[in-house]
Amino acid sequence: MSYRLGLTGSIGTGKSTTAAFFAEEGCAIWDADAAVHRLYAEGGAAVTPMAAAFPEAVRDGAVDRAELRRIIAGDPGALKQVEAIVHPLVRQDRAGFAPDAAIIVYDIPLLYETGAEQEMDSVVCVLAPPEVQQQRVLARGTMTLEEFHQIRDAQLSAEEKCARADHVVVTDTLEHAREQVRRILHDIRTTTADA
Structure with missing residues (x-):
């Protein structure tokens, strides 16, 4: 039975990059x-x-x-x-x-909003400073500042998502984010091996 790890966070926090780090460590990813x-x-x-x-x-x-x-x-x-x-x-x-993987990461921006956390063994919330979050989204060139605010405001706040999550990954630098992913996976593998 695969371990089901939910991955969530607000728009522009670095979920895709974090998911890629989990993939590098051998996890299957559903996006x-x-x-x-x-x-x-x-x-x-x-x-x-x-x-x-x-x-x-x-x-x-x-x-x-x-x-x-x-x-x-x-x-x-x-x-x-x-x-x-x-x-x-x-x-x-x-x-x-249903891939054959020990850990499956479910990248779900609206994880809490849709109740999907109930299907997960644990949840990771990705966090970035608000100004970095806005800068990342606007740099994509796919939406206006107004559209960004509308999407962000329709979601649970980053603080609430992180408070409800089992783990938090801060995406201030790539290396720090990668290091946090490895630590989370180490904890999960250690816990599941003991079970």
Whole structure:
């Protein structure tokens, strides 16, 4: 039976980099954002229900994420509708992920918001200073400052996520983050070996 490790954190905190460090250490990784991309792609399971709810957000048989963001920004109720469609499909995708690995890391930005922490053996929260978080997101060039604030404010605060987590990884430097990942894995492997 694989050890299920949840990985969460607010937007721009360094979850993808932290997940890569876990992968380097031999963990299997399931990525919620990648699952959403699969669901939104042509032929993806979210396309038909999304077309029914937001026809203007579907182009060429796929969900247009930029258009969907625009719709959500203009309609406070739209996000709840999108989540009602997408979250069960993401959960189904996650349930179908069964690699042969001692430790599986589930990279889930909305882990606490969706109740997925109940499926995990323990949880890691990734943390970065707020100014670094904002700088990282805006450097991607995919959203405005207003969109960043809207997404960040819709999530649980970083402080609350970290308070609820079993482990915290601070992504101030790459080497420090990598060192914390190794320490967490050492603790998990030691604990599970003793069990």
